[in-house]
Amino acid sequence: MYGPTTVTTKGQVTLPQELRIALSVQAGDLALFESVDFENKTATVKIVSTQNIVKKLGGSMKTNKKYLDYNLVRQKAGYLLGKRYEKIAKEWKRS
Numbered sequence: 001m002y003g004p005t006t007v008t009t010k011g012q013v014t015l016p017q018e019l020r021i022a023l024s025v026q027a028g029d030l031a032l033f034e035s036v037d038f039e040n041k042t043a044t045v046k047i048v049s050t051q052n053i054v055k056k057l058g059g060s061m062k063t064n065k066k067y068l069d070y071n072l073v074r075q076k077a078g079y080l081l082g083k084r085y086e087k088i089a090k091e092w093k094r095s
Helices: 019-025 053-057 071-095
Strands: 029-035 042-048
Touching: none
Parallel strands: none
Antiparallel strands: 029 042
16 A cells, blocks of 8 residues: 545545556556446546657558658647637637
8 A cells, every 4th residue: 555645625636656656657647547436435547658649659540641750740730729729719709
């Protein structure tokens, strides 16, 4: 057992350092609650690393497009998202 931790008013908990090291947990990783036993108030949590997710998914989809560097893809995605939210902001200001 790694010791108790307190739940904050926002429902957040801090994982003890020993547990983070043992599970290789890093900032941005996801905690998935796979099974919950409401009667006994227990849950099974799976930690999913989000580190280098673009690299992990690279080549997983078949396509006839040439390979693109993932940094370039991230830049393009950021640009397109910015344009999308810019349009939404303009529409919101009009109403």
